[in-house]
Amino acid sequence: MRSIFISNSVSFLLGVCSMKFLIRYSILLLLYILPFSLYSNEQLSAICISCHSSQQSSYIPNINGQPEQYLKRALLNFRANIVPNTMMTRIANRLSNEDISWLSKYFSSKSISFSFDREINDHPGLDIYNQKCAACHQLSSAGIPILTGLPKEYLGDAIDLFKQGRRIMPASMGYYISNMSEQETKLVIDYLSGFKVVPNGN
Amino acid sequence: MAINNNKRTFIKALLSMPLIGGGLYFGLKFSRPKIVVVGGGCAGLEFIESIIDKIDVDITLIEEKPAYHSCFMSNAALVEMKEHPKIKFDYQTFIKRAGIRFIQDKALSIDSNTKRIICASGEYVEYDYLITAPGIGFIYDNVEGVSENNTLSYPHGWKGEQSFLALKDKLQQLPDGQPFIIIAPDKIYKCPPGPYERAGLVADYLRHHKPNSYVLILDSKSSFTKQDAFVEGWKKHYQFGTQNSLIKYLSKEAGGQVTRIKGNKVFAKAGTFESECINFIPRQRAGDFALNNGLTNASGWCPINFDTMASTLLPNTYVLGDAAIAGDMPKSAFSAANQARICANAVVAEITKTTLKPSVYHNVCYSLIAPNYGISISAAYKRDYDDPWIRLIPEQTGITPLQSEPWIYRAESRQALDTFNRIIASKFNK
Helix, strand or coil, X not given: CHHHHHHHHHHHHHHHCCHHHHHHHHHHHHHHHXXXXXXXXHXXXXXXXXXXXXXXCCCCCCCCCCCHHHHHHHHHHHHCCCCCCHHHHHHHCCCCHHHHHHHHHHHHCXXXXXXXXXXXXXCHHHHHHHHHCHHHHCCHHHCCCCCCCCCHHHHHHHHHHHHCCCCCCCHHHXXXXXXXXXXXXXXXXXXXXXXXXXXXXX | CHHHHHHHXXXXXXXXXXXXXXXXXXXXXXXCCEEEEXXXXXXXXXXXXXXXXXCCCEEEEEECCCEEECCCCHHHHHCCCCCCCCCEEECHHHHXXXXXXXXXXXXXXXXXXXXXXXXXXXXXXXXXXXXXXXXXXXXXXXXXXXXXXXXXXXXXXXXXXXXXXHHHHHHHHCCCCCCEEXXXXXXXXXXXXXXXXXXXXXXXXXXXXXXXXXXXXXXXXXXXXXXXXXXXXXXXXXXXXXXXXXXXXXXXCCCCCEEEEECCEEEECCEEEECCCEEECCEEEECHXXXXXXCCCXXXXXXXXXXXXXXXXXXXXXXXXXXXXXXXXXXXXXXXXXXXHHHHHHHHHHHHCCCCCCCCEEEEEEEEEECCEEEEEEEEEECCCCCCCCEECHHHCEECCCXXXXXXXXXXXXXXXXXXXXXXXXXXXX
């Protein structure tokens, strides 16, 4: 479909431009064709989505719609073996800088929303989230990950790693995390993992 | 005049190009390429999902069974591990969602002259491109006393529901004190870590249900995949290597090669073992459909073009998944799905007459050793044009490191489930 559209449009452009114009528009043409003829990044993303889905999962986090800077940082950290996670360390090992940039951009551009099947406003975790997490984690554009809808065990392990100082975090986050009781942590995780990620049809 | 002529040509060109393009589009739309997929396993279904996203084609799936029975996660289902996923799925939801034609029939033969597939019912289907994912078949030639006729007495549990249920029944009926004997095949076979994952999960089951029984692995090989990680896990969970071990392992060198099975007795080089539950996993080859239609070579597997997955033996025919000789890639669901997507790209490039972009070859495979304890391998492969093979890249490949922290093994057991849901179960979701 796409290629028919391209060949159609290209031939249309060619028809419009006589040889004189062709040279003039050659750069434009090149730009038009280029994104479709480079190395197939789509296949790289297929490796990711063989495990990362936007459907409910028991551990593997949703990466769709996460901020580009966050995804990029995460992949770079996995590759540099800074974040302990054996599978992702091994997969990131095969990615070039260009691959990482492209994948981060690709998955961040996916649009998602969230749904929940229970009365989330009554959830005791909501208040704790609003007081201690939301100020930064609602600002997804700043390269801070969206926590909503992440799996329970994944969040639990991540928080443990933060507490042990083995995942890098800003000082403010260190403050909030170290001042959160076990019960509070549990409630926040329960609240966040109660959401379902819903892809917006792209 | 000259200017006018130019103008006229210009306007003509302006008007005609979209018309030609449009005509081309509608022409293609009404004579959509006919793609027939034989075999509704992971590879066949992934191919269909992948290609319908890219191009408008007419797809027919031919599959003998009304439901898919997964090999992935079947060891967890065999021992009814807590929270084990459902492994049997009806094709109907997939068919409806993908909007394809489904023929529940046994594909028998390929007529490559008339481009037809002839089914057991006598019906035939025409194709422009034939995608085959025929899976595996078994060879019963190296162990005396077992054949296709009595395979259910020594169920492999390696393919299909019938054998799986027979094995499950034998496990549950196993008298306490007798070993659960796994006879592991020599390379090359489907799911290389499968026998060893089964050993761990069955050992866990025996501990709870038959405390005097143990698992005995009789192997025709000298070593197996992820062996160090498996052995480490077995030591942690099943006292492997001690007198009380719940798993006993005899490699080829230790006399694990089996020569004969008679009744409840297994005759191996190391001695004779007795059990009412003998899990004999035979040597393997490509499925019958591949064998009967000239898709296999002397190795019993199907040679393919590594860039497109096209058969090197039959025109307009592609081979995906377990049946194919895919270089260093193992016979796993993840590999099959990877190959299916590569093939979909190749078929699209062929139909649209565009250049095929280089492919990404990757495999990920999780194995459970006990409930909440998993290990994994991630492997990268490359295609070099002067090297006729899909070659493993060792420096970009790795197994769960030994002596990892406990949370990592737990996390990997969860990731195994997620990956199963992603590449198998989600295909059958509404």
